[in-house]
Amino acid sequence: MIVVMKHTATEQDIEATAKNIEALGLKAVKIQGTERTVIAAVGEERVAGISSLESCPGVDEVLPIVAPYKLASRELKPEPTTSITGSLVCGNGTVGVIAGPCSIESEEQLMSTARAVKKSGASAIRGGAFKPRTSPYSFQGMKEEGLKLLAQARQETGLAVVTEVVSPDDVELVAEYADVLQIGARNMQNYRLLEAVGKSTRTALLKRGPSATINEWLLAAEYILDGGNQNVILCERGIRTFESHTRFTLPLATVPYVQQKTHLPIIVDPSHGTGHTHLVPAMSRASIAAGADGIIVEVHPNPDKALSDGYQSLTFQQFEETMQSCRTIAEAMQRQLGTF
Amino acid sequence: MIVVMKHTATEQDIEATAKNIEALGLKAVKIQGTERTVIAAVGEERVAGISSLESCPGVDEVLPIVAPYKLASRELKPEPTTSITGSLVCGNGTVGVIAGPCSIESEEQLMSTARAVKKSGASAIRGGAFKPRTSPYSFQGMKEEGLKLLAQARQETGLAVVTEVVSPDDVELVAEYADVLQIGARNMQNYRLLEAVGKSTRTALLKRGPSATINEWLLAAEYILDGGNQNVILCERGIRTFESHTRFTLPLATVPYVQQKTHLPIIVDPSHGTGHTHLVPAMSRASIAAGADGIIVEVHPNPDKALSDGYQSLTFQQFEETMQSCRTIAEAMQRQLGTF
């Protein structure tokens, strides 16, 4: 960590700050610049109270040097991790494809979708049973009944099951039916939930919060890894910016950036990332060309009748066409799309 | 709701969309413009599936007209609500002042702070016992022991107690000790938690998420109101923007804007809203001049030794001076600061 002193800092301020640094167990190295003094604090930065050094008289700012996460870092594990959960493989040359409806609405809806996406080459079926909804007046999900339908879809198609868990109390129940526990963007910093998923043996799919920095996101992953669950997939799903023509802004540079910082696999959600059906095919292709280890796409038999997210769902036909073009891009990248 | 058709929409598309609108129980009124047709959908917009109309062939976009929340709205309750919780009053000419440390660290730290902020005129003591921390390696709070110290502080000073609750499972325990249950910015859309607080008899303090729109925030309040808890205080604590010289950007226009949309009182958090001690006094004054019903400020006996948030905490002396200048501004606004 580098502690930058103000240009008005006195010799006494500098000494006192150095002492405070050493009280935290770090070594203080003073460097006298032409306009200011900086103090390099050498040692383990990831300790409580570091940031409060900014309150020392004469301190201007504190610049961290090492990443705040450990277990998720490439420093700890230089080679990339491949996530394998039944039919769903993300990494090591395979681009996993998770597809299905936003909400499970009925047996007919889910089963027809599972068959269709399987036929087009998807690796896993997704569907929401417990739904976190912005409005209390929106459809809240079929709950356990929905989970049973997901298990039925796996039974018939062999597809791995991905579904969201919204509360630590539900982790056990959801884990009974699902292969992958999705933590939604709104719950990225719900630490009790992260801890509960950290104790599960199911794969975790951790979506990025819409205003989370990369460090905050990887620290959320760190909670899961720290709990003992080593199978974590990251998912970029768009951030909140001033742009309003898309529901979120999908920053694909996240993919190569994150791949340098962490060994965990990263997939992209072009459905939430754009919020418009007509943008999903192009952004699915672009995600793969950017090097993503997978995509997660909303598919619905009748988007204009969907109880949620119809505006960003693909029909079966649109999904089939998207998969065809994505397969060509994956091959150009010398990767394979899906697991079959 | 207004459904805007594409300029390429056919007569058939328009008819089919009108039918879909009527299937949702709304009346469709077509208006033929010079370049496009729009369809006004008259009736209750707050029903599932509305947004999926965007998937109908020929539809360009769907523009909602009424606010998505009801119970929180001024339409439902035109006069402002005053929140009264023991010594803490927010609204009706009184500017409530909540002050105290980010985390409770020890009896000595909390009790000395409670006495100091009481002396300077605060209405309530704040202090974190259950801490949601970005990093698993940061100090996680004193938990129930901290709650007991808060109760002791109330006992001695008469100040109402404000503290954060991070999980639905903790609501009962925290409510045993606290007067006001704070829902932090990261949990603004933790719906299970909102539901649990909605069933409590304690006042709720709902912080705005750093990327939440006003509608999303008021819908989160709606979850609490809908659960039966009518005592909800909103708290603006800064949003995430491209600005990096402050930890968050504090948009004070939220205050007069929200006061037009909702009857709920709104307070401001200049500590998290700026992230720097030296900006807190000016932004406390500005919040009051903008018409806020209260402020919540971090105060610590030794900010440079604090286990969390030292960089944005005021010393006792700084808090006393801030209160003096805030009192002058409150009087200029013909309001009173604190309750005494």
Place this chain on the structure above:
Amino acid sequence: MIVVMKHTATEQDIEATAKNIEALGLKAVKIQGTERTVIAAVGEERVAGISSLESCPGVDEVLPIVAPYKLASRELKPEPTTSITGSLVCGNGTVGVIAGPCSIESEEQLMSTARAVKKSGASAIRGGAFKPRTSPYSFQGMKEEGLKLLAQARQETGLAVVTEVVSPDDVELVAEYADVLQIGARNMQNYRLLEAVGKSTRTALLKRGPSATINEWLLAAEYILDGGNQNVILCERGIRTFESHTRFTLPLATVPYVQQKTHLPIIVDPSHGTGHTHLVPAMSRASIAAGADGIIVEVHPNPDKALSDGYQSLTFQQFEETMQSCRTIAEAMQRQLGTF
């Protein structure tokens, strides 16, 4: 345009607003909703004073329906425009590649770069002679001497020349040497410059401002088109968001979105869009997979010695490798990369 009345608007407010609408030459159609009245204003919306309707008593908001631009719109010209400028073709199945240094620094630097990028398959050479620099203490460019070197590079390699123009007074001079006049992100709303380029016969390359909405950007293009210059290429170069691990956030969904709204070709700048050399190859590929009509990439013989933008420039070798992988992606999209 839809004028939404407040729920408290009186019959008189509604009548007065309708009259104001008709005074602007539009027809007012009132629609009585369950909670509010809206007035559809039918006719040409693109007239002065429309937005001031929001000041009429009882008006809540004014929602425009048609795009504010005309000449740039797909409504006016449904088929896409292909931009052809010597060796540089953008559109109609060809992905144009513009490459070269941020600033022209010397004959040796520019000529070696021109030869290298030509060999790797670029369609045009870029290089800044007039530099808009954030700091007055930074290198400001070689000015006319730089333009002469660009012309020399074209002479030798046959590559079209792309360079920035920063002032209306320079348009004539720059147009003497350059084939494409680049308008930088900081000048996107420098209307005098847009007007001057609108009168030129050279192709215009219009970068998106870092906080410009799509409408503002297309209105800037409209200034050029309205001036008589029909050869305009749009360039997405990243927007300003809360993300700080990249210099800007590159929102590739702009590509398919803009292609639906306008007939103009759109290219992407992955160098400024990410600000880091190591992210440029992946984002170049992703841009092409998203359907971009071209890319513009910074290349320098010795990035670590560059007078500007070294941190985001590719070496000759990195550019060669990037072109190879981009070519594979372009072929997967059934397009051709470059013009040869």
Place this chain on the structure above:
Amino acid sequence: MIVVMKHTATEQDIEATAKNIEALGLKAVKIQGTERTVIAAVGEERVAGISSLESCPGVDEVLPIVAPYKLASRELKPEPTTSITGSLVCGNGTVGVIAGPCSIESEEQLMSTARAVKKSGASAIRGGAFKPRTSPYSFQGMKEEGLKLLAQARQETGLAVVTEVVSPDDVELVAEYADVLQIGARNMQNYRLLEAVGKSTRTALLKRGPSATINEWLLAAEYILDGGNQNVILCERGIRTFESHTRFTLPLATVPYVQQKTHLPIIVDPSHGTGHTHLVPAMSRASIAAGADGIIVEVHPNPDKALSDGYQSLTFQQFEETMQSCRTIAEAMQRQLGTF
């Protein structure tokens, strides 16, 4: 400047980087941390090519230590500068008030406004003669005729004249009539314009660009100061964020922050900063409570008939009431509002 090496950097990378630093005339001090090496580069950082060090093999990032601007800094001039231009005083205990219409539309409109704002206590009249408009189809201003009306308003009322200049070619003409040359937000990085205003003897009013960082803004001021013009007023007018209920987000913490970094006075524009008439009074008060050296407010005799910006303009009556409440706040701050 601190150069942070990657954890994978070799001894050779570190040596080579140190050499590159010394080639720029700086001294390289190596500090060996537990996970990484950092190199402090001691000396004048404000030289070309510094940032290209990020391209050296093994370098992770380059962290600047000193502010990139000099003449604008408090380091250079510790005491605040008071800007005095006839009746307009900003700083040293006086809160300047600039008021008037967005665009000058007619003699009657401007003269009646000048009289009204003078009567309510404004220090200066504003009005746009040369208008930078987002759309080529909007009202573009009365140009020189408008300037003449401004001079007439000064003649009659004694108010200083503030008006925008949009092109270097117009500086001389505008300076003939105006006392303060306003550089609009869209032109904040129009360097030719900054240079031209830097050579003028008129006061410069430099608005912050909607996505400009504080450093970029102060570097723009540096261009003017560097040109020889020492009378520069900064103006915060709102930034672009994800918030859409206001036209821009007005970050008032800018005021105390900037006052620590620069000696230049800073005023606030609550009209553009919110974009809604009904939010302007509260944000005017809040600006003054935050410590602003002035405000600039849009006032129009008939906002609902205005040719531009009616939605954010105050009527004479609203301005009078706003001034009354602002005066009370200014007095609570022990400052005086306006100059009379």
